[in-house]
Amino acid sequence: xxxxxxxxxxxxxxxxxxxxxxxxxxxxxxxxxxxxxxxxxxxxxxxxxxxxxxxxxxxxxxxxxxxxxxxxxxxxxxxxxxxxxxxxxxxxxxxxxxxxxxxxxxxxxxxxxxxxxxxxxxxxxxxxxxxxxxxxxxxxxxxxxxxxxxxxxxxxxxxxxxxxxxxxxxxxxxxxxxxxxxxxxxxxxxxxxxxxxxxxxxxxxxxxxxxxxxxxxxxxxxxxxxxxxxxxxxxxxxxxxxxxxxxxx
Amino acid sequence: xxxxxxxxxxxxxxxxxxxxxxxxxxxxxxxxxxxxxxxxxxxxxxxxxxxxxxxxxxxxxxxxxxxxxxxxxxxxxxxxxxxxxxxxxxxxxxxxxxxxxxxxxxxxxxxxxxxxxxxxxxxxxxxxxxxxxxxxxxxxxxxxxxxxxxxxxxxxxxxxxxxxxxxxxxxxxxxxxxxxxxxxxxxxxxxxxxxxxxxxxxxxxxxxxxxxxxxxxx
Numbered sequence: 079x080x081x082x083x084x085x086x087x088x089x090x091x092x093x094x095x096x097x098x099x100x101x102x103x104x105x106x107x108x109x110x111x112x113x114x115x116x117x118x119x120x121x122x123x124x125x126x127x128x129x130x131x132x133x134x135x136x137x138x139x140x141x142x143x144x145x146x147x148x149x150x151x152x153x154x155x156x157x158x159x160x161x162x163x164x165x166x167x168x169x170x171x172x173x174x175x176x177x178x179x180x181x182x183x184x185x186x187x188x189x190x191x192x193x194x195x196x197x198x199x200x201x202x203x204x205x206x207x208x209x210x211x212x213x214x215x216x217x218x219x220x221x222x223x224x225x226x227x228x229x230x231x232x233x234x235x236x237x238x239x240x241x242x243x244x245x246x247x248x249x250x251x252x253x254x255x256x257x258x259x260x261x262x263x264x265x266x267x268x269x270x271x272x273x274x275x276x277x278x279x280x281x282x283x284x285x286x287x288x289x290x291x292x293x294x295x296x297x298x299x300x301x302x303x304x305x306x307x308x309x310x311x312x313x314x315x316x317x318x319x320x321x322x323x324x325x326x327x
Numbered sequence: 328x329x330x331x332x333x334x335x336x337x338x339x340x341x342x343x344x345x346x347x348x349x350x351x352x353x354x355x356x357x358x359x360x361x362x363x364x365x366x367x368x369x370x371x372x373x374x375x376x377x378x379x380x381x382x383x384x385x386x387x388x389x390x391x392x393x394x395x396x397x398x399x400x401x402x403x404x405x406x407x408x409x410x411x412x413x414x415x416x417x418x419x420x421x422x423x424x425x426x427x428x429x430x431x432x433x434x435x436x437x438x439x440x441x442x443x444x445x446x447x448x449x450x451x452x453x454x455x456x457x458x459x460x461x462x463x464x465x466x467x468x469x470x471x472x473x474x475x476x477x478x479x480x481x482x483x484x485x486x487x488x489x490x491x492x493x494x495x496x497x498x499x500x501x502x503x504x505x506x507x508x509x510x511x512x513x514x515x516x517x518x519x520x521x522x523x524x525x526x527x528x529x530x531x532x533x534x535x536x537x538x539x540x541x542x543x544x545x
Contacts, residue, residue, distance in 0.1 A: 243372025
């Protein structure tokens with residue numbers, strides 16, 4: 079039959095061929111994939127700000143047109159870099175790695191976060207990118223706040239691999255549209271974040287209804303992940319938000 | 328040249344057609360062979376992921392069936408399972424990479440399925456049971472047939488789960504809004520995995536009831 083030598087040679091050649099094939103594919107396709115991911119990121123930011131018709135070809139042009147300012151903020155709320163002209167995707171804000179920055183935050187080190195300002199025909203919208211954990215892997219999103227830095231204009235969510243039909247429903251309009259008009263500060267100007275609760279806003283006390291949305295049935299851990307992400311990430315942006323509010327007054 | 332030309336079997340001979348048809352009914356991978364149940368539970372809460380999954384499995388199963396069938400005479404039997412696994416995994420990752428680069432939207436929908444395709448026992452089952460001992464063309468048909476059989480069950484299960492669990496089909500509202508006013512509620516149990524198993528069970532029951540051939544003798 080087959081000698082041990084043959085089996086070893088066969089296995090070795092098979093593994094090398096498979097490895098070469100996959101590495102070649104990964105290397106050749108990387109630029110295309112990175113481009114798609116950058117476009118998706120831009121699309122997310124624009125969709126959160128309710129700018130419609132973000133088709134693939136137009137995303138880059140629209141991103142550069144509507145985003146008036148790509149800002150990097152420090153943990154104390156200070157603006158570290160602000161790019162308000164030219165190709166916004168070349169700016170430090172767009173290239174910032176949220177995962178690393180949030181990791182630095184968890185270790186108590188200095189961190190920086192990106193903020194985008196969008197001018198939608200005179201309406202100023204602030205967009206805060208977010209990153210968190212779902213059930214199977216990372217989830218992320220963008221939250222767009224109106225001029226008052228309190229009322230939500232729109233949100234988008236994305237995920238690496240949540241369960242289709244359950245946790246993955248966080249990306250659907252049915253889920254994200256619930257956030258529109260909700261507020262992240264209460265009447266006393268205290269940060270409340272947005273609660274993702276089973277049963278939705280209607281089960282909350284009257285006062286808190288403006289801070290709550292309905293979770294996804296069968297997607298409890300993903301919904302909790304969204305809840306925690308909103309809480310954690312918005313909290314990191316608080317110094318900046320407070321500072322902006324003061325400057326406006 | 329006196330070499331007698333070997334007679335070719337027609338591409339769609341009765342035998343080959345049987346390869347396509349059998350998995351749809353009396354040799355269905357899910358309801359008769361009881362393979363691939365795991366992914367049938369995971370992706371059938373909504374119809375759309377079920378369809379995407381069926382198509383992905385079809386591509387991977389047909390392609391790896393052909394590759395294994397081409398290699399079948401050189402594969403040392405002692406490491407054949409490893410060889411099959413390498414072929415499946417390579418194929419799946421390659422397809423995923425290409426989709427990510429050129430049709431990003433579809434690849435986003437596929438995200439979680441990629442892992443599920445690699446572990447789908449139907450694929451390995453067909454490679455081991457069929458492709459290892461047959462020529463590429465029948466192996467290709469066998470792959471298509473089995474993935475169709477798999478897909479049909481997935482789609483039937485997803486149809487009922489989405490209809491009763493969410494009141495929608497492919498995301499479109501089917502149950503009229505008026506029903507909800509009269510106290511109709513979507514059945515939350517339908518979108519949880521146990522109901523997929525029960526739905527598959529009901530399908531098996533109906534199929535065995537109609538087709539006596541499938542009932543084992545005591």
